[in-house]
Amino acid sequence: MIASSYSLSTVQLSTRSTARPSIFVLLLLLTSLLLLAACGPEAPAATATPTKTPLPAGEPIIATPLPAAPAATDTPLPPTAETPPTATPLPANIAPYTGKEVADPALLRKPPIFVCINNDAMGRSAHFGLDKADLVYEYIVDGFTMTRMTALYQSQIADRIGPVRSARMPNIWMTQMYDGVLACSGGSDEIRYLLKNEVGFPYLDMDIDDPSNSVYFSSVGTDYRTRVQISTDGVNRWLQVVGKDKDWSRPGFSYSQVPATFDAGQASAIQIPYPGGNQVEWRYDAQRNQYVRFQGGQVHIDNATGAQIVTDNVIVLFGEHQLTDMVEDSLGTKGVNVDLYGFGDFRIFRDGRVYEGTWRANDESPPRWLGPGEQIVPLKPGQSWIQVVRPTDTITYQ
DSSP states (O other), X not given: OXXXXXXXTTOOBOTTOOSOHHHHHHHHHHHHHHSOSSOOOOOOOOOOOOOOOOOOTTOOEEEOOOOXXXXXXXXXXXXXXXSOOOOOOOOTTBOTTTOOBOSOGGGGGSOOXXXXXXXXXHHHTTOBSGGGOSEEEEEEETTTTEEEEEEEESSSOOSOBBOBOOOOHHHHHHHHHHTOEEEESOOOHHHHHHHHHTOSSOEEEHHHHOTTSOSSEEEOSSOTTTOEEEXXXXXXXXXXXXXXXXXXXXXXXXXXXXXXXXXXXXXXXXEEOOSTTOOEXXXXXXXXXXXXXXXXXXXXXXXXXXXXOEESEEEEEEOOEEEEEEEOSTTOOEEXXXXXXXXXXXXXXETTEEEEEEXXXXXXXXXXXXXXXXXXXXXXXSOEEEEEEOTTOOEEEO
């Protein structure tokens, strides 16, 4: 199991896991190159979730995370924290990360495909294929200056996905926990070395595996920010060529058409203050019974459909972030690591309502969404967006 923290004091592997000891050795050897030599100021401690005092009509609710989890140690955690409750297994024809029926159940026996997608202002103008993703992660990168996306594809075929960009540290943790395959266009020397030599999942790197951009990837135009695209077929062909195709199994999420009754109130508009002018807003469309997306103050369009991006579930996941010493570009921008294993606070938005609770995840299990009394919070069948934020970020909704 790979540790999710990325600092000199906390880079470690679970003492219970012996599956990939080489990762531990490698990380220790690379700490002088990859990790913080001098940590920046620590983020303020997270505050407790406020009590539900009724607010005046129209006043937004400010979401603050639960108290921070204790630092990781080698002492085994109690069962309630170590082994999260599991959702009821889904039928073989129900997609684990949409809760919807698929015509071809064989798709669900293949590892989910993760694609790194550019999300700066230029990248957003060329987004393709996000409508076909089962699940989309958005997270902060590059010295806390912007966000990037990683989209998960399993239950649907996507002919055009992009624009594809380079891998970042969070891609290791998320692909590992879902036991997926990662497709990106390069990465820093340190990240690329880990992905090509030490992780336990397949990594398709355009710069190494398809330098002509014509075998598995495709190139449209000349702008490096928007030109690279890929398809689910391209990734699957590469898996067969390199002999890394396999039968897949991982826990899925829990779904219900009927919302749970323990919601925390109405949520028809959600504001997420990402840095660099990349703030996100989701607005509930009651007619569609979905949330529509805006970013940077603009309607967010998927060019594959020509329509505004919509989703069924918006999941705000609070996780610790650390600035590393990994250099991500020629300007010397430092990489950001995010703790996606362990546990933390969340807000789930569906059907115009909000649910509060604690997520738990590890290298063999995607997040579990636990509400009051350890009850699993069911998602609405359909697509979900996981908005990863810092514990000190202020999320508002009303």
